[in-house]
Amino acid sequence: MSTPPELSIPELTSVLGEFTRMNIRLPALQRLSFTTLSVLHTLTHDGPKRLSELTATEQVTQPAITQLVTKLERDGLVERHPDPSDGRATLVHITPAGTAITQGRQAERNARLTELADHLTPAERAAIAVALPALARLVQLHREGGQA
The missing domain is CATH 1.20.5 (Single alpha-helices involved in coiled-coils or other helix-helix interfaces)
Structure with a gap:
């Protein structure tokens, strides 16, 4: 009986990094910035967030996230609503159009990875x-x- 191979963290990091870069770039239909896609993905999977939470999760500055959310709002991909727990704050919600982008990209990614996995x-x-x-x-x- 053979022993299982040892886990090489540097190799894992390298392969996951390369895989992540490939996976991010698989969809070709909707060309949006990485940060834009990350915000849409975060809102799709984690629900509404305050701008300060998005600043932390997306690792960008407060002015940058404010500018991005304003653009996404103008494009109809997100909406701001009052935070029910704090009337002074707002929550950023993804719209059906924003969700459609993340779902479309996931479907395209699934199709492309299926093609690659077939090999x-x-x-x-x-x-x-x-x-x-x-x-x-x-x-x-x-x-x-x-x-x-």
């Missing part, structure tokens, strides 16, 4: 399938603040 061997496909729960767990740990 993998059965063993390569199985190896990725086996790794998915561990990768999902890394994401969960990160969301929980990196605690094991």
Whole structure:
């Protein structure tokens, strides 16, 4: 019986970085900036956010996120509504048009990755399938603040 290979964190970081760059660029229909897409994705998956929360999650300055949200609002992709927990604040909500962009990009990404995966061997496909729960767990740990 063979021993499982050791996990190389530098190799994992490198491969995930390259995969992420490829995955981000797979959809070709809707050309939007990375930050724009990230904001739409965040709002789609995490729900409405204050501008200050978006500043933190998107790692941009307050003026930059304000300018971006204003443009997205003008384009009909997001809306601002009063925060029910604090009348002085507003929450940024994604609109159906914004959701359509994220869903369309996901569908296009799924189709392109299916094409690429069709060129993998059965063993390569199985190896990725086996790794998915561990990768999902890394994401969960990160969301929980990196605690094991």
